Amino acid sequence: MNVLMISPGFPAEMPLFTRGLAEVGARVYGIGDGPLAGLPERARTSLSGYLRVENLWDEDAVVREVREWVRGHGIERVECLWEPGVVLAARLREALDVPGMRVEQATAFRDKEVMKQVLDRAGVRTPKHRRGRTVEECRAAAEELGYPLIVKPIAGAGSADTYPVRNDSDLEEALELTRHVPEVSVEEFIEGEEYTYDTVCSRGEILFHNVAWYRPKPLVARLNPWISSQAICLRDAEAPEMKAGRALGESVLQALGFETGFTHMEWFRTPSGEAVFGEIGARAPGARLVHAMNYSCDLDLFAGWAEAVCFGSLSQDTTKRYNTGLIFKRAIGEGTIQRYEGLDAILAQHGEHVCNIELVPIGHPRRDWRKVVVGDGWLVVRHPNLETTLEIANKLVADFRIVAG
Numbered sequence: 200m201n202v203l204m205i206s207p208g209f210p211a212e213m214p215l216f217t218r219g220l221a222e223v224g225a226r227v228y229g230i231g232d233g234p235l236a237g238l239p240e241r242a243r244t245s246l247s248g249y250l251r252v253e254n255l256w257d258e259d260a261v262v263r264e265v266r267e268w269v270r271g272h273g274i275e276r277v278e279c280l281w282e283p284g285v286v287l288a289a290r291l292r293e294a295l296d297v298p299g300m301r302v303e304q305a306t307a308f309r310d311k312e313v314m315k316q317v318l319d320r321a322g323v324r325t326p327k328h329r330r331g332r333t334v335e336e337c338r339a340a341a342e343e344l345g346y347p348l349i350v351k352p353i354a355g356a357g358s359a360d361t362y363p364v365r366n367d368s369d370l371e372e373a374l375e376l377t378r379h380v381p382e383v384s385v386e387e388f389i390e391g392e393e394y395t396y397d398t399v400c401s402r403g404e405i406l407f408h409n410v411a412w413y414r415p416k417p418l419v420a421r422l423n424p425w426i427s428s429q430a431i432c433l434r435d436a437e438a439p440e441m442k443a444g445r446a447l448g449e450s451v452l453q454a455l456g457f458e459t460g461f462t463h464m465e466w467f468r469t470p471s472g473e474a475v476f477g478e479i480g481a482r483a484p485g486a487r488l489v490h491a492m493n494y495s496c497d498l499d500l501f502a503g504w505a506e507a508v509c510f511g512s513l514s515q516d517t518t519k520r521y522n523t524g525l526i527f528k529r530a531i532g533e534g535t536i537q538r539y540e541g542l543d544a545i546l547a548q549h550g551e552h553v554c555n556i557e558l559v560p561i562g563h564p565r566r567d568w569r570k571v572v573v574g575d576g577w578l579v580v581r582h583p584n585l586e587t588t589l590e591i592a593n594k595l596v597a598d599f600r601i602v603a604g
């Protein structure tokens with residue numbers, strides 16, 4: 200099985216997926232615009248070949264270069280788990296006549312307006328929405344939909360340039376702040392808790408699914424720099440409160456005709472228990488959520504995804520054994536990390552349940568929370584009981600402080 204992997208070294212999880220492909224026996228050919236020597240070792244040692252292109256986002260040129268490069272290699276899959284490359288992967292599949300998602304379908308995963316139009320036609324509950332290309336279009340959309348609203352990029356990531364809008368003056372402010380964004384979605388604001396629904400599929404069959412609970416909503420974390428946020432992978436994704444979300448996820452995959460690979464959907468659970476669609480990517484989630492899923496089942500979904508993509512099965516045991524809490528710490532203060540406070544006491548009491556601690560070392564500069572979701576460090580706690588998981592996660596958020604100065 201010869202697989203073309205777009206951007207095998209970036210973002211952080213890509214070397215693990217690249218290695219997963221090699222582990223299940225694929226020959227992996229990487230494409231990127233950096234030098235081979237600059238790839239993380241895990242990615243480099245898993246590749247059977249690497250093509251450095253001029254510019255990964257010049258799709259016409261990339262298609263030309265790749266077509267030339269792979270001639271005679273018998274490429275059977277083209278994969279990309281990085282959001283901006285999802286359509287490029289589809290273009291390459293079309294050009295090389297490789298099975299998998301085509302451009303039209305991939306676009307429905309990238310363009311948030313197209314996405315919701317397809318889902319609306321299938322009867323899926325999406326927030327009311329309009330495309331806004333100009334200030335006038337946005338004002339007209341607000342007039343029509345009414346407040347509260349959300350203004351966000353059509354092809355966004357990391358909650359960047361996303362603003363809640365509760366009145367006319369919020370709207371004008373949001374329009375000012377999103378001036379550099381070519382196109383926005385103006386959407387009905389959905390109150391409630393926010394969850395993910397993630398899957399690994401093969402030929403339309405869901406081989407693995409995961410529900411994670413964001414605490415708080417990503418937008419709240421984005422707008423409040425002091426918040427250290429959590430994502431909890433639920434052991435019991437079959438719980439009655441999650442039923443509507445799972446059903447929503449299944450109907451979304453069906454409406455978009457998703458066949459094979461990872462998906463990452465976000466959805467809202469309103470106070471009345473209704474599940475409302477948020478967005479979906481035809482890729483794995485970032486921000487260590489795949490690690491959290493691995494910890495919740497003691498499996499390796501980097502290789503599991505690779506097996507599904509190459510051979511149509513996921514042979515590892517996918518039984519969920521734990522609730523898994525991911526905690527992203529943001530330091531207090533600016534400058535250099537000075538000390539950690541309170542961690543030892545938490546570990547003395549709960550250490551056996553804390554399975555990962557990766558912090559910015561003392562003496563290093565604190566990170567820019569706008570750019571790095573994992574912030575100044577990430578920890579993982581897991582426990583079969585949800586209440587206990589939340590209790591320890593809350594302590595790691597509130598009683599453990601990373602102090603910068």
Ligand SMILES: Nc1ncnc2c1ncn2[C@@H]1O[C@H](COP(=O)(O)OP(=O)(O)OP(=O)(O)O)[C@@H](O)[C@H]1O
Pocket residue numbers: 326349351354355356357358359361386387388389390393416417418419465477478
């Ligand atoms: N219609 C809505 N109602 C309420 N909150 C919303 C709505 N749309 C977006 N949000 C909030 O803004 C966040 C970012 O929006 P969205 O997920 O669409 O964009 P993104 O930037 O692509 O996301 P990601 O952070 O997953 O890359 C959501 O996680 C949610 O917290």
Ligand SMILES: [Mg+2]
Pocket residue numbers: 357358465478
């Ligand atoms: Mg999102």
